[in-house]
Amino acid sequence: MQKLLKAPQVESKPSIISISKKTDHDNLHDQDMYLNAPFLFFFFSFLMPVKYFGHPRLNCGLKYCHNVVAFAVGEACIRLHLADELVCREITELFRSDFIRALQRSLLWPTEACALLVGPSCGNFDIYAPWNVTLPKVPKPPVTPPSILFLTDIHWDKEYKAGSAADCKDPLCCREDSRSPSWRRREAGHWGTYSKCDLPLRTVENLLENTARAGPWDWVYWTGDIPAHNVWSQTRKQQLSELTVISRLIHKHMGPNVTVYPAVGNHESTPANSFPPPFVHGNRSVAWLYDTMAEEWSAWLPEQALKTLRYGGFYTVEVQPGLRVVSLNMNYCARENFWLMVNSTDPANQLQWLVLILQASEDKGEKVHIIGHIPPGLCLGSWSWNYYHIVNRYESTIAGQFFGHTHLDEFQMFYDETTMARPLGVAFIAPSVTTYVNLNPGYRVYYVDGNYQGSSRLVLDHETYILNLTEANKSPGSALSPEPNPKWKLLYRATEAFGLSSLFPSDYDGLLRTFINDDRVFQKFWYLRHKGHVSEPCRETCKTGLLCFLRSGRYDELEQCDLFNGFGGNLAKAARKTLC
Incomplete structure (x- = not known):
């Protein structure tokens, strides 16, 4: 043996x-x-x-x-x-x-x-061949990633009037006192108008009714700009009234089980863009606005978040275990905020506070979504540079950046600061609810990686929905009477529209290069950027400026467009002319 x-x-x-x-x-x-x-x-x-x-x-x-x-x-x-x-x-x-x-x-x-x-x-033995378990005949439930409703730039015009002049000399038309040129008369539609016009309340309510039926949503991001563009005639009382009305409408239609995370827009204050830093006290302080926001949003935000909201219009909240949202007050980076002439060095210490939040999240293994109104690429150069630096440092923690303000459907890229070649972040810029200027009303839905251990929380896909005003303002049975209950329709889904397998930074970087080499794809983006209603084509100079904007998550980075293959010459100069 x-x-x-x-x-x-x-x-x-x-x-x-x-x-x-x-x-x-x-x-x-x-x-x-x-x-x-x-x-x-x-x-x-x-x-x-x-x-x-x-x-x-x-x-x-x-x-x-x-x-x-x-x-x-x-x-x-x-x-x-x-x-x-x-x-x-x-x-x-x-x-x-x-x-x-x-x-x-x-x-x-x-x-x-x-x-x-x-x-x-x-030897040879197939353990799977002789037998199998019996599964129930009940079909597998769909694996549904969390869906986020994203609303921005509502711009409700209390004075909107159907039948009024859609073309006028003022910055805002479609109002009872709008005067049209004697040689031209175009009337405002029932649900909205392709012109320098904002929206009637009925359109905002119709939007909220439709989105409520399309839900349920896991949560909502709402990045500001509630009032209309009548910036020359606004009062604090009117601003607060409109803030209250829209906040309560959203709460009513979303219901008590859906949390809304708002951000402060540049039109919330009056004068517009006027946001004094916290060291300004008395009647010139912006406390009148922040205090009302804290009161109206208290059903959505915990007390600690309301505390920093009252202080500087920003806050952070844990959305789910493993995911935190940071709402920034981008008015402290806006060139139009003349209070920054007093001191533009990190107003309200907001960016330093952001670093502390991100570091704490990194230590805990949390992912972070950043929401705000104005995209960082449109901010003051020094503020934008520091924000870009923060995104570089915490690229593994920041899972999404979500902004509005431009009223258009676009994005801005972030690259590794060392070479400016490796894409590491995307700032999504969602289309506006308002029609201002010459647009269909719209809203955005984001689908993000789910609520499970180790989730990336990255954006997997997004959809844009619009209200086609040409159809909504004309009933099939009558050229004069509008649709009584118009439907908001899917305009496009990002992965399908551009043939992308995912929406990672590398995918968007590749998409930018496709825009350069394939003008048909770029023109499709141009159409979708305007929510399906393009007023004018985009040719060489326009295309150059827009591509520079999309690639520039930092305001002083436009010269980096020269690094793009296929471009040459005075790109930064042309882009600045286009953007400014």
């Missing part, structure tokens, strides 16, 4: 068996298993007859042969280096009764038994 079971001595060679986190002992064991496959097959061939009637060649009865089997198994353990001799002998004695009983009841052939217990190196 000793001679029979002796393993052959050969040089070591790499194991063909792959096991994670193997030790040197594991590798030695795998090698011996592989090299001793013929021996193992013979070993099982020797055991199988014993289980029925003993072994005639060994001249042993069933009970005595069990002892022989136990001895043989112990020898195999030793020869295959499974353990030292003492452990092999004792563990064989401990397990032999169960092993022999299982062996007696088994229907497997030697090759099958060897393959089952040792692996494919000594």
Whole structure:
């Protein structure tokens, strides 16, 4: 028996068996298993007859042969280096009764038994072929990623009037006092108008009714700009009234189980864009606005968030375990905020506060979504540079950036500061609810990676919905009467529209390069950027400026457009002219 079971001595060679986190002992064991496959097959061939009637060649009865089997198994353990001799002998004695009983009841052939217990190196046994579990006939529920309703730039005009002049000399038309040029008369539509016009309340309510039916939403991001564009005639009382009306309408239609995370727009204050830093007190302070926001949004935000909201119009909240939202007050970076002439160095210490939040989230393994109104690429140069630097440092923590303000459907890219070549972030800029200027009303839905351990929380896809005003303002049965309850329709889904497998920064970087090389794809983007209502085409200079904007998540970065393949010349100069 000793001679029979002796393993052959050969040089070591790499194991063909792959096991994670193997030790040197594991590798030695795998090698011996592989090299001793013929021996193992013979070993099982020797055991199988014993289980029925003993072994005639060994001249042993069933009970005595069990002892022989136990001895043989112990020898195999030793020869295959499974353990030292003492452990092999004792563990064989401990397990032999169960092993022999299982062996007696088994229907497997030697090759099958060897393959089952040792692996494919000594036999063939497909454990999946003979049987399968029975699953219930109930279909598998769909795997649905969290959906985020995104609203921005509502711009409700309390004075909007259907039938009024849609073309006027003022910055805002479609109002009772709008005066049209004597040579032209175009009337405002019932649901909105393609012109310098904002929206009537009925359109905002129709939007909220439709989105409520399209839900339920996991949560809502709402990035500001509630009042209309009548910036020359606004009062604090009017601003607060409109803030209250819209906040309560959103709460009413979304219901108590959907949390809304708002951000402060530049039109919330009056004068517009006027947001004094916290060191300004008294009547010139903006506390009148922040305090009302805290009151109206208290159903959505915890007290700690309301505290920083009252202080500087920004806050942070844990949305779900593992995901935090940071709402920034982008008015502290806006060139139009003349209070920054007093001190533009990190107003309200907001960016330093952001760093603390991001560091704490990084330490805890949280992902962060940043929301705000004005895209960072349109901010003051120094503020924008610092924000870009923060995004670079915390690229593994920041899972999404969501903005509005431009009223258009676009984005801005962030790249590694070292080479400005590796894409590491995307700031999504969603289309406006308002029609201002010459647009369809619209809203956005984001689908993000789900609520599970280790989720990336990245944007997987997004959809843009619009209200086609040409259809909504004209009922099929009458050219004069509008649709009583118009439907908001899907304009496009990002992955499908541009043939993308995902919406990672590298995908958007590739899309920008496609825009350069394929003008048909760029013109499609131009159409979707305007929510399906394009007023004018985009040719060479326009295209150059827009591509620079899309690539520039930092205001002073436009010169980096020269790095783009296929461009040359005074790109930064042309882009600045286009943007400014």
